[in-house]
Amino acid sequence: MDVAFETDRVSVVFGGRRALDAVSLRIGADEAVAVVGRSGAGKTTLLRLASASVLPTEGGVEVFGEPLAEISMRQLQTLRRRLATVPQDGALVGELRVLENLLAAHPHRQRWWHLLRDSLWPPPSEVLRAHGLLESLGVGDTLYLPTGSLSGGEAQRVAVARALFRRPGLLLADEPVASVDPTRAEEVLALMLDSQRRRGGATVVSLHQPEFASAFFDRVVGLRDGRVVFDTSPTELGAEDWAALYRGSQAGGEAS
Amino acid sequence: MSEAMSPIRRLHRHRPRRPFVRGSATLMLVTVVAVWWGGGLWSAPTPGVARWENLRRFLTELRPYPLQGRDWDLGLAWEWWSERIGPVVVEASLSTLALAVVAVAAAAAGGWLVSVVAARPLGWKDPFLRPSRSRGMRVLTAVPRYATRGGLVLLRGIPVYVWAFLLLGIMGIGAWTAVVALAIHNAGILGRLFAEGIENLPPATAQRARAEGAARSALWVWTLRPQLEARSWIYVFYRFETCVRESTVLGLLGLNSLGWFIQDARAGQRLDEMWAFVLLGSGIIVASDLMSHEIRTRLRRSSQSQSSAASLP
Amino acid sequence: MIWVGGLVAVAMASTYLGLGADLPWRHLRWEQGREFLAAALHPTLVSEETHRSLFADLVQALRGTVVFAVAGMSLALPLGLLLGLGAWDGWWRESRSPLLRGLGRILRSSARTLAAALRSVHELLWAMLWLSAWGLSPFAAVLAIALPYAGILAKVFTELADEAPRRPYQALREGGASQAAALRWGLLPQVGADFSAYAFYRFECALRSAAILGFFGFPTAGYYISLAFENLHYRELWTFLYLLLAMAAVMESWSGRLRLESRRCG
Incomplete structure (x- = not known):
């Protein structure tokens, strides 16, 4: 094993x-x-x-x-x-939108050109995947909301989605x-x-x-x-x- | 793919936006491009060869005069220093600092006085509790407030250097001219900061005091002043740093500060001396920054009032 | 304590300057002062000497001021960011090797020193140095604004970044994020609003500095002000002073609105 x-x-x-x-x-x-x-x-x-x-x-x-x-x-x-972690305090950045929080967690989008692209026009496939994950957790509609405006329960589910997004x-x-x-x-x-x-x-x-x-x-x-x-x-x-x-x-x- | 994207597009369309921020950023970007593209920055009145020649000459003339064209010699350098620079170091730095100290004190006093009129809730009929009920009275009480605020914009909208230049023609050369020029510009800034300080205070304490019958003056002395004092000192020291910076250059106009020696050396084409005085000025500024920074950190620590650097105009 | 210290300092300073002995109204030129103030009510759009329209001069004063301020700020901002983030606390803390940590500390303090040196020379003095070294060229003015402003921006950026919560940056790093990614997603969102508010305020200051550079012959508002004043054309002078004031008022209400709007989440 x-x-x-x-x-x-x-x-x-x-x-x-x-x-x-x-x-x-x-x-x-x-x-x-x-x-x-x-x-x-x-x-x-x-x-x-x-x-x-x-x-x-x-x-x-x-x-x-x-x-x-x-x-x-x-x-x-x-x-x-x-690895992916869901820490107690969520580790979400309140000033970012939910989608950006997920993209920030992507383990293979770390180079500067990825950052530039994700800041301006993120790849549709990733957006789709992010939305799918959020939707399955019941928070699909928060995709473009500022993370700081979510309720405690919503934020926690977004944190879970963020962890799963890393596969x-x-x-x-x-x-x-x-x-x-x-x-x-x-x-x-x-x-x-x-x-x-x-x-x-x-x-x-x-x-x-x-x-x-x-x-x-x-x-x-x-x-x-x-x-x-x-x-x-x-x-x-x-x-x-x-x-x-x-x-x-x-x-x-x-x-x- | 595109079908799956359609709910996402809908979400994207309805995302919370800040059009004003976005518009400002775009406008800025466009302006930057336009300025570099068509701002006429690339036109050069002097030909390139002359420029390099200029630069070379400038660099050689920065060396102390007796040392130009020969090896470094400590004795000669010392002689140059004690003859040309040393005798005026104390006078130049002291007068620069003294101007800043007096000016910032005057500006703070003026700013305090004006802020009482310029702050909104203090001008109400029942301060901090409610504005006057009749519309006419509300407008009438707002008049002095707007007048002072407009006056403050006038004071701070004109830079210190321009104030000094204008006052020179009216008051003549003298320490007062420099002090007044520095003080009125900074009174405009400090007055606004103090007034905003009063307006941004959590109103609960003042409201309670007022509800117990405190008069306007008592409110000011016992409720507002203690809450604002530490932060005001932080502002004052912050302005002190800028005053030192500004007062070094006021001498360029002929007033008595370090700038006068710089201007004198420049007019006489003594670049070595000019350079030495510029360095001296930078030393004065660094030293006063360090002192003021130290005091400000202590004040902030003792008052817990968090005011980040960004809130300091 | 601080009151006593302050009062003593003021008393000593005013004695040193001889302010008590040399009262301000002794040298006051009443006639000029009155004329100057009276002209405030009658600014003119027509030159007092040639009777030409001042409109073209006003446009040039505005344009020149904006051009130098914007060009200076557009250089100062990247340089200030570079120095400011270079001096940030967070970079080197996490490194495991003491050698790298030591190196980081050296880099940090040299970035700080460079920033302090840049801002310790007033923009007018920078302009003077560039003029002497390079001759009259627009770039003398641009650099005169860019260099000290980069130093000031760097200092404030470092302070803001040091004060910002470090947790998101660290969390990203602990999740394997590259330094660039952690900076973009972990630090930038925390400090972005404060950075841009301060940079905008500095832009207001840059406009003032650019105006003053006119006193050295650059085609900005200061040039026209000094010209009008020396020719005793007070009404013309006030036209240009009002231009300065209008610029200040516009910038202040713009930045006030921006601050209000960017505090809104999103």
């Missing part, structure tokens, strides 16, 4: 606090994995390791078989173009449905996973909702205080596993 993302006893320390503690994970090139846990359990840190946005204090990270610690900046940039080998989504209403959230997750499965890409999604984790994913990884509590298929998860994850939390909840 090809491996998309692998961590080997990775620890990350931020100012004396251990965000991740000896986490070893291996995610296959066509797997869909949910990462669950309370706020501060280390979900976001784990996802940010893959793009080398966070560097491990101990241990090693490999993406598509490349050890991140050993490769040059140039190789890293090439590698990063095969990533590894999609890392950090709570991509946090501010979308529940029925819409199911649609968004289903579309995301479906499109990744069809193209044969891996997906790692951090989530709040246990029911979504069980319904859509091949594997569920539970994190608590930076350690892996469980790592198994959702069918084998029982109520006591979830209880172990959230024990001692206030009112069972996270506030995001």
Whole structure:
């Protein structure tokens, strides 16, 4: 099995606090994995390791078989173009139109002549693809709107569209449905996973909702205080596993 | 393909637009092309050969006079410096700086006074709460405001150098002429900035004070002034930097500042001295910029009032 | 504290200049002053000497001023962008090798120094230097505006870019975007509105500077102003002063409208 993302006893320390503690994970090139846990359990840190946005204090990270610690900046940039992230804050530029946000994320339109063309008259095929993606997420009409004028839920769906537009080998989504209403959230997750499965890409999604984790994913990884509590298929998860994850939390909840 | 594109075309047609911004940008671009194409920039009264000869001569004459045509000699250079440049360095820089200091203080004082009249909500019948109810009164109270605003445009629309030139004919040569020329142009700018500062304040505090019965003057002293003071100082120091720049050149007209020495050296074809004074002026400007920049950063940090450089005309 | 410092500075400066001893109205030429002010109400479109129409002169004054201002700004803007973005903080932070980071710091500070040097010489002095070096040529005026303005633009552009949120730029870089792409999509949208507002304001200033260059013999508004004043043709003088004022008023309302419109999203 090809491996998309692998961590080997990775620890990350931020100012004396251990965000991740000896986490070893291996995610296959066509797997869909949910990462669950309370706020501060280390979900976001784990996802940010893959793009080398966070560097491990101990241990090693490999993406598509490349050890991140050993490769040059140039190789890293090439590698990063095969990833897509949906960060919590969306990473959308509010001053750009939605279409421009998508074009900006295109991994192979990076040269100055691409930039010039995309600023003036973007290629119709790309516009069509962008519109199709947005439409399937229910936000097709926002194509030419300023991104800053969208509502929270719309912006989050645009962020998902932006990630899928890259056709990533590894999609890392950090709570991509946090501010979308529940029925819409199911649609968004289903579309995301479906499109990744069809193209044969891996997906790692951090989530709040246990029911979504069980319904859509091949594997569920539970994190608590930076350690892996469980790592198994959702069918084998029982109520006591979830209880172990959230024990001692206030009112069972996270506030995001 | 084209069928699939049609909803996209519709979206594109109805996208939010800013025709005025777009139109301005296009107009600018057209003007730039027109200026380089047909602005008459390429006509040259002097032939090319003479030009290069000119440039060569200019470059050789920049060297201190006793050193021209021979090797570098520190002793000679020092002699030249202490004879020609050194004696006037202090006078030239001090008079330039002093002009800027007095002028910017006068401009700030004038700007403050005028801004009270020029700011909209202060002129209302019930300041910050509501304008006068009758239309006639509203127009009447607007008259002094528009008059001051127009006056401010007049003051700042004419550059310092032109003001100085005009005042020279009327007031004669003297420090006052330079001070007044610098001060009135900058009063026009600071007056507008202060007035806009009052208008752009979040009105809640002033409204509360007024609702508790504060008089116009009390409103000014206890509510508006404290909120605006830090930012006003930032503006004043910003204008101080430009005043120093301007006051260096006022001497070209014969007034007492660094420019006078530059003009004198130029008239006497002493390019070495002219060059030295130009460098001295640039040193003065850099030094005062650094000082003023330091003060402005501290003020900004202490006041939290974020005013980015772009909001500073 | 700052009040005390300011007052002391003003007191010392005015003593040094001898402002108290030499009161302004002593030298005032009342006659000329009154004539000058009275002429403000009667600007003329006909030359006071030759009785020709001044219309052609007005057009030339306007045209010359605009030509030098636009030509100067069109050179200053690219140069200012180059220097300003060269001195931007964000470039070199991300590099992994300390050598490149060090090199970046050197480049950054040299861009800053160059910008400071350019703007520390007044445009009139630049004009004087170019005139002495190159003779009377339109390019002396164009460069006299372009060079100091490039320095000022560079300084302000750097400050604005340093203040802008760096997150979008970084996010794009972390997604593998090239530096050019991250700059275009991550930084430019953040600073574009402020950059153009400031550049436009500088254009207003360039018009004023171009007008003044007329005092050195270039065919702009200043040339006609100095001529009219020296011949004591006050009514003619006011015509050209009103031209300057009209230019300032038009530019101010234009830039005000632009600022208002570009704040609207889109």
